Amino acid sequence: MSARWRSPVDGPRIVAVASMGLLTASYLSVLYGIVDVTGDPTLLLALAGGSLLAGVALARVLPPIGGVLLTAALAVGGGLLYLPTIPNTYAPGDQVQFIWADVVALLTGLSILRIINAEVWALAVAPVPVFLSWYLTARRRYGLAAAVGGAALLFFVLTGDASVMTALFGVVAIAAVLGVGDLDRRGGRLADADGVALVVAAMVVLTVSASVVPTGSGQPLLPTDDPDAETVEASLVNDDGEFAMQGAISLSPEVRFTVESQQGSYWRVGAYDRYTGDGWIRTAESRPYSADALDPPEGPTRTVRQTVTAEGDLNVMPAAWKPVSTSGYSARVTDFGGVTPGEPLSEGDNYTVVSQVPTSQPEQLRDAGTAYPDDVEQRFTQLPDSTPDRVGEFTDRLTANADNPYDTARVVETYLEEEKAYSLDVRKPSGDVADQFLFEMEAGYCTYYATTMVTMLRSQDIPARLVVGYTEGERVGSDEWVVRGLDAHAWVEVYFPGHGWVAFDPTPSGPRESAEQSSIESARENGTANVDTNETRPTPTPTPDNESTDDPSPTPTDNGSEPNGTNGTAGPPDETPGGVAGPDGPGTEGGGDGGDDADGGFQFTLPTREELALGLVVAVGLAAGARRSGVADRAYRALWLRRQPRTDDPSADVRRAFARLEYLFERTRRARDPAETPRQYLETLPDARARRVGEIYEQAVYAGRSSRDLADEAIALVDDLVDDETRL
Numbered sequence: 001m002s003a004r005w006r007s008p009v010d011g012p013r014i015v016a017v018a019s020m021g022l023l024t025a026s027y028l029s030v031l032y033g034i035v036d037v038t039g040d041p042t043l044l045l046a047l048a049g050g051s052l053l054a055g056v057a058l059a060r061v062l063p064p065i066g067g068v069l070l071t072a073a074l075a076v077g078g079g080l081l082y083l084p085t086i087p088n089t090y091a092p093g094d095q096v097q098f099i100w101a102d103v104v105a106l107l108t109g110l111s112i113l114r115i116i117n118a119e120v121w122a123l124a125v126a127p128v129p130v131f132l133s134w135y136l137t138a139r140r141r142y143g144l145a146a147a148v149g150g151a152a153l154l155f156f157v158l159t160g161d162a163s164v165m166t167a168l169f170g171v172v173a174i175a176a177v178l179g180v181g182d183l184d185r186r187g188g189r190l191a192d193a194d195g196v197a198l199v200v201a202a203m204v205v206l207t208v209s210a211s212v213v214p215t216g217s218g219q220p221l222l223p224t225d226d227p228d229a230e231t232v233e234a235s236l237v238n239d240d241g242e243f244a245m246q247g248a249i250s251l252s253p254e255v256r257f258t259v260e261s262q263q264g265s266y267w268r269v270g271a272y273d274r275y276t277g278d279g280w281i282r283t284a285e286s287r288p289y290s291a292d293a294l295d296p297p298e299g300p301t302r303t304v305r306q307t308v309t310a311e312g313d314l315n316v317m318p319a320a321w322k323p324v325s326t327s328g329y330s331a332r333v334t335d336f337g338g339v340t341p342g343e344p345l346s347e348g349d350n351y352t353v354v355s356q357v358p359t360s361q362p363e364q365l366r367d368a369g370t371a372y373p374d375d376v377e378q379r380f381t382q383l384p385d386s387t388p389d390r391v392g393e394f395t396d397r398l399t400a401n402a403d404n405p406y407d408t409a410r411v412v413e414t415y416l417e418e419e420k421a422y423s424l425d426v427r428k429p430s431g432d433v434a435d436q437f438l439f440e441m442e443a444g445y446c447t448y449y450a451t452t453m454v455t456m457l458r459s460q461d462i463p464a465r466l467v468v469g470y471t472e473g474e475r476v477g478s479d480e481w482v483v484r485g486l487d488a489h490a491w492v493e494v495y496f497p498g499h500g501w502v503a504f505d506p507t508p509s510g511p512r513e514s515a516e517q518s519s520i521e522s523a524r525e526n527g528t529a530n531v532d533t534n535e536t537r538p539t540p541t542p543t544p545d546n547e548s549t550d551d552p553s554p555t556p557t558d559n560g561s562e563p564n565g566t567n568g569t570a571g572p573p574d575e576t577p578g579g580v581a582g583p584d585g586p587g588t589e590g591g592g593d594g595g596d597d598a599d600g601g602f603q604f605t606l607p608t609r610e611e612l613a614l615g616l617v618v619a620v621g622l623a624a625g626a627r628r629s630g631v632a633d634r635a636y637r638a639l640w641l642r643r644q645p646r647t648d649d650p651s652a653d654v655r656r657a658f659a660r661l662e663y664l665f666e667r668t669r670r671a672r673d674p675a676e677t678p679r680q681y682l683e684t685l686p687d688a689r690a691r692r693v694g695e696i697y698e699q700a701v702y703a704g705r706s707s708r709d710l711a712d713e714a715i716a717l718v719d720d721l722v723d724d725e726t727r728l
Contacts, residue, residue, distance in 0.1 A: 024133065026169045037382075039385065055130065055138065056134050064139075078125055081120065106155070110159060113283075145181075254531060260309075261480075264473075265355075274382060307328075310349045322337060373497075379463075387434070398412065420449065422508050438456070464492055466492065487516065654714050661690060693714050
């Protein structure tokens, strides 16, 4: 058997294989997270484990060319598995081109979760790098194995699906595989790997240091509390198809656009269908607008015509739901029935949208049933496999008396509105956001409310999605509204057969509007630019006399257009269907006034598993660096010199005392020449205590005479000499 199959399990081999395992785990963790969001990851783990075992086993009997051919066969098989899931709109001849277009898009930053059939994609891809990298590892081809695993990790970094922490662990693993693997191939010892450990630790320290330096918008490696909180608008209203939940955020009072319309509305921007546990992904694609591209909703509607004028740059096209036509600006239509601009709008650009706003009544929605279209049910009841069971169990109890989806939605909406406080100053939770908001947090803002409501409804197999856009804004006339950045909002849409998507808003409006008004007033006092238009700019008012006057100005919400299940027509907000009385909330005290959920005092946060692992890597690197530089040996010697514990062997104690004496004089005077006897050496040193230690040493070594008293005397004399010679 060749040298590459030598059987002894040595230290470098173990560390190299373990490092390869860490590299594999780093990119598989990305695929696991993807499959967890879209389905059950059990099959992924089985495929990865089988591929790993196959690679190790076949490495003993399969030559390199065979390993490459088998890897190619796995890649082709994965492609054949993925092909049937491509939308039917693509001709068979275009499917390969479709796959290639997907790959190019992914390499330029498109998250894998944006792919509708992401689960199948992940299952098709996983076996290829796992098999090949472990085939090469088993053959001790560590460089090639690290290249395969590194390429897989790099791919997920480019898609944006691998976190900075995951990427760092992967890079650390690559460095360890290359360094320690080379030692293994050369037959070296693990003790010689201190240089590798030092380099790896330096990589970790430099990466962590760079990630906390405020040089841009990069993702920080370790969690921080950013005093410059992101705005609500920036976290919600974007055109990149995904957003992650935030912690504390602020309000932007700047005017974004104005709307001329005979009716105020929530100005909808887009919807998200795929919940990841800590954020949302939009899988919908868009196509150029055409006259027949937008379908009207299924149920009764009212026609609303709006003209929107941009007051600054806009990457979105706000409109009342549901748009059926648009004109005045180039537009695209999404798979979810919304509109987006063909190119960003600039200040002064305007467009007109005609919407058919749903007007279905509560009784109509109660009678809608549950005959959901297959694509709606499959797409909009998805929850991550890791969603805690207690979310669904609590929702079961809360909605036990609701006998239809509409009543279920109203109960959940009312519960969240009444039992949770509104606050922009919250700490982003770890774990599933909906679970944490429902059971652990006392306060949050719109994305927390909407995310939790969608999750609760989906746990009951009710199709629901998260929607983002703007509330109606400030009304400045009978048919005009001014909308600011702080009006950015998230709410919920629930699907009802025969009626389509109907809006619900679980966020309490009172505290939200108070926070918005306070932000506007503060911005005006500070002279912030672009806070007002000519219509909203306050004018000085004379001191009122004793006679009361009527205020002719309408309030921003006097048209009752906020979603409450039927866009303002479904009945009073406090309507409780069917006499439903929900159970007490899971550990909450009730609405409150929107204060922070923290006590403001010092809070000790336990480190995460990732932080502990990085700390261990740094500690090992520091230890290796100390050993390599001799610092560890010098530190040990310093302690050894200054402290000598007694043993049960007086002779051994005398020998150690003399060794300490020699080491001391070697550092402070001169080293003993190899030709000198201990007595000759000590006679050259003008210190009677040293000569006395030499006498005790000679009696113990050459005459075999030692006692506890003599040993204690020698130790005490050396202690005195150490104190005198090393005193600063």
